[in-house]
Amino acid sequence: MKKVLFLISCVSFLVLIGCSSSKTISGDKMFPSGYFDDVTSLRYYAPDETVFQIDNPQKLNQIWDAFRDNTYTEYEKEQLIGGYDIRLVSDEREIEIVLDNSHFLIDGKWYYSEKPLADIILQYINN
Secondary structure, eight states: HEEEEHHHHHHHHHHHHHOSSOEEHHHHSOOTTTTTTTEEEEEETTTTTTTTEOOOOOHHHHHHHHHHEEEEEEOOOOOOOOOOEEEEESSSSEEEEEEEEEEETTEEEEEEEEHHHHHHHHHHHOO
16 A cells, blocks of 8 residues: 555656656657567566566557657656556567656656556556
8 A cells, every 4th residue: 555655646746847848759769660579578567566477469569559659758857756667578688667647767768758658558458
């Protein structure tokens, strides 16, 4: 229960602090064709410490489409804390992603997410 309250607090904090609008990038430019080709699974680390592994190609394609069908704006304010921990796993690499409905972290860089990315991705993970 403490983790859920902490997560809710973090998400609320993120919404309140807003974001800067410096550079906008479309999802299909951030994740060009072929970006996800070597990714074999997605791991989601739930707040209750349960780990979900998604390796169904159809589900993965839906998730990739959600990442591509979005617009991101670079976020250059304070570092954000909290969010959902997701890993893209391949034989060669593991990409850590932290996201909530407003923000998205990949490769150490924060972005503001135009669409509620966490809700969309978690819907695919949980179904």
